[in-house]
Every structure is written in structure tokens, then in C-alpha cells.
Amino acid sequence: MSIYHHFKKEEYPFVERALEMLRLVDERQIMRLTDFLDPRQLFILQSLTSQVQDVKVSASGGYDGAERVRVLLHPSYIVPEDVNFRLRLFEIKGNQRFVALEHRDVMGALLHVGLKREKFGDILLGEDSCQTVVAEEVADFVRMQVTNIHRIPVSLQELPLADLKVPEKKGTNKTFTVLSARLDAIIGEVCNLSRAKALLPIRAGKCKVNHKVVEDPSHNINQGDMISFGGFGRFEITEVTGPTKSGRLRLTAFIFS
Structure with missing residues (x-):
């Protein structure tokens, strides 16, 4: 094979x-x-x-x-x-309007200056600043080119990796029960959709499980799986228990905000 x-x-x-x-x-x-x-x-x-x-x-x-x-x-x-590993850490700071920026704004600014996605790592948003890890070979380029994010002037300061601040995951937990751990059933519960309405987007390739596109609605989901669903965001299955007395599985999902 x-x-x-x-x-x-x-x-x-x-x-x-x-x-x-x-x-x-x-x-x-x-x-x-x-x-x-x-x-x-x-x-x-x-x-x-x-x-x-x-x-x-x-x-x-x-x-x-x-x-x-x-x-x-x-x-x-x-x-x-x-x-x-040739990693460099930048802290990006802006004025008071900076707090309204989202992850996609920062990523958009990095991509806009011509940086390829594979040249920078996670984008970590804090209370009044943002940190991102970049490949050493593009660090000078990033420092010189990224001066505005979403029309907000910003400054970049290089810091030791030891100063990286990992923010707490923001989101909510949702506990629910399903007859089986099928992808369509779980998406229906988490996203408040009927299974029928979940089917079409899944089959259209708009769902990823652990960063891999899954088009099979019956795909089995396990504890620890990360699921993203186009238009609804992403969530992680943090707990799977059961079956209950009625034969259903009890799951908890952490829904990222």
C-alpha cells in the first residue's frame, strides 16, 4: 500500500x-x-x-x-x-484603539506586507498589546514593514522568548448528550443546528477536525478533538463520558470566543 x-x-x-x-x-x-x-x-x-x-x-x-x-x-x-529553532518574539503595541483589534486584524497586517503564513507562528492577544513569534530570517523585515494594523499606528519591540505571555483561553463550556459521537450530531448540538442543516456545510468541506478537512458527517469524534466549522468558529471536545442510563454519551465542548 x-x-x-x-x-x-x-x-x-x-x-x-x-x-x-x-x-x-x-x-x-x-x-x-x-x-x-x-x-x-x-x-x-x-x-x-x-x-x-x-x-x-x-x-x-x-x-x-x-x-x-x-x-x-x-x-x-x-x-x-x-x-x-530560530524563533524571535515581537510585542506589538498601539494606542487605546488597539484593544479593539482582533486576531484576524493582526494576521491580515502581517500578510499584507508580503509575509507568508508559514513564516510566523501563534498570535497572542493580551489586554493592551499583542505578541507574535516569527522566524528569525524574517524578523528584520517584520520590524521595518509592520507600522500599522487596521489603520492604527503600532510599534514593534523584540523581547526574549522568556517574556512571552500566554493568555488564558477565552470561551464557554457547553455540556450536552448525543446518541453517538458523530460529527454532524456534535456540530448540531454545539452550533444549535438541526442535523440536516449541519450536513450540507460538512459535505461542502467547511468543517475541519484537528485541522484536517472532514466531509463525512458520520466521522467519529473523540475527546481532545479540535473542530472548526465555517461561520460558527471552533471548539474543542474536552470531555466524553457515558453512556448515560438512556444510552446517550455526555460530552463537554469548550467553545472559543
């Missing part, structure tokens, strides 16, 4: 690049650093290590629990250091 059988067609180019890097590291016993990867890409890369003999995958996004990370591929006898 081909290794590609496990992945979607649109993921093939990334799989090819990942295999090429893994084989290069394995053959030459060197280190190779990726751009920022999303959780799905990280999973793919980790799963492909079975195709080589002695290559380890180490990841860092600047803090524990980072969603987007740079990955260092290296022989197992090498112990990576923080400096190997």
Missing part, C-alpha cells in the same frame, strides 16, 4: 517535501528546520518518520502548547537547543 493512501490529495505536495527532508537528514546525518507548521502538518511529519531509520522530530513554537511550531529534524544522538 502506498504511503499516500493515508493522506488527502491536497496534502501530497507537503508529504513529498517532508519525505525528501527526512531522507536527507537520515542519509547525511544533518539537521533541517522547517517553517511554521500547523498541527495537521506536524502530525503528518511525525507519522512519516517510520519511513526512515534514525530521525527524530522536535518542535517549538516559543511556548508549551503552541499551535503553530517550527520542526527540527535531526539524528537521534543530537539534543536540540532553543537557539536551533
